[in-house]
Amino acid sequence: MADCSQPRVPCAGSVLGGLLATVAPETRAWLTARLCERVVPAGTVLARPGTDLTEVAEVLEGTLGLMQRAENGRAHLIGVLMARDICGHPYESPATCRIEALSDARLLTIPRADLEAVIEQDPEADQRLSAHLLEVMDRTGDWLQVIGRRRVTERVAAFVMILARRSGTAGPLRLPLTRAQLALHLGTRPETLSRSLHELGTRGAIRLLDPYQLCVTDAPLLARIAG
Numbered sequence: 001m002a003d004c005s006q007p008r009v010p011c012a013g014s015v016l017g018g019l020l021a022t023v024a025p026e027t028r029a030w031l032t033a034r035l036c037e038r039v040v041p042a043g044t045v046l047a048r049p050g051t052d053l054t055e056v057a058e059v060l061e062g063t064l065g066l067m068q069r070a071e072n073g074r075a076h077l078i079g080v081l082m083a084r085d086i087c088g089h090p091y092e093s094p095a096t097c098r099i100e101a102l103s104d105a106r107l108l109t110i111p112r113a114d115l116e117a118v119i120e121q122d123p124e125a126d127q128r129l130s131a132h133l134l135e136v137m138d139r140t141g142d143w144l145q146v147i148g149r150r151r152v153t154e155r156v157a158a159f160v161m162i163l164a165r166r167s168g169t170a171g172p173l174r175l176p177l178t179r180a181q182l183a184l185h186l187g188t189r190p191e192t193l194s195r196s197l198h199e200l201g202t203r204g205a206i207r208l209l210d211p212y213q214l215c216v217t218d219a220p221l222l223a224r225i226a227g
Contacts, residue, residue, distance in 0.1 A: 015084055016058050016108055022124045034114050040105045046087070047095040053088035055109040062105025063176040065185075067098040077185040082166065082176055090116045102181055149227060155186045156196040157226035160206060164216050175212045200225065 016035065020028045037060070040046070046064065047053055059081050066079035078097065081087055087099055090112060119126040149155045159182070163173050175182060183193040197214070200206045205222040207215045216222055 014058055014060065014108060015086060016056075016110065019125055023118060023122055027118060027122070031110065031114065031118060034110055036109045038107045038109055040101045040107060042101050042103050042105075044101045045098060046101065047099040049096055049098060050094050052094050053092065054112055056086060056088045056090060056112050056115050057107040057109040059083055059085050059087070060106040060108055063102045064105060065100050065102040065181070067100055068096075069098075077181065080176065080185065088112060090119060102177055152186065152188045152192050153196040153199055153225060154227050155188075156193065157200060157205065157222050159186065160200070160214070160216065161219075161222055161226055164219070170216075172209055172213045172215050175214075179211070 020031055023031070038057075040062070046057075060083060062082075064081040064085075064087060065077050066081070068076050068078050080102070081099075149158060160173070163176070167173055177185065179190045179193060183190045186193065188196075197206070197208060200222070201208050201214075203221065203225070205216070205218050205225055207217050209215065
């Protein structure tokens with residue numbers, strides 16, 4: 001990973017920033033001095049199966065992919081980490097999948113051992129981080145449910161629903177992956193993905209603004225299509 005600058009004050013709304021707000025001032029200053037902001041180019045592999053992550057990282061911008069290799073040797077995208085998601089959880093066992101930057105990403109990192117030392121001594125910080133990690137696990141479950149749908153159009157509709165829910169806004173949504181990456185995640189080809197997006201547009205569930213931006217125009221219809 002790229003070099004970082006220290007100290008780094010967490011941006012407003014960040015998970016690590018919220019966690020630091022719960023600890024004593026002297027502990028907060030100690031942890032803040034250990035934060036690093038890292039810029040990670042697309043294609044960077046952050047972890048491989050069996051390796052220990054020495055840092056806890058919060059995604060500030062960009063997209064990370066969780067990849068697993070099947071018996072036939074093909075890599076499958078089994079999950080996506082976006083803004084406010086955490087990778088390298090405290091007390092986590094060695095990585096079970098490859099973590100790769102799918103786009104240029106900006107991460108806020110802290111040494112895992114330092115964060116573990118604090119949450120062992122601070123029940124409120126431990127509770128806050130645990131609650132957030134449960135949210136991340138729920139979102140990972142959402143990604144797996146998308147893959148489990150039979151028809152590609154259903155998978156695309158479910159993916160857009162998750163994206164809309166995660167964004168928290170009624171405005172335009174930007175796809176966090178390239179068409180090829182999204183097709184890989186959804187278990188299809190880019191051409192089929194494009195046809196499914198246009199089908200959702202024709203049926204009035206979404207409106208395509210450009211190849212990477214769209215608006216949800218009929219959320220109930222989108223939910224029905226997703227099944």
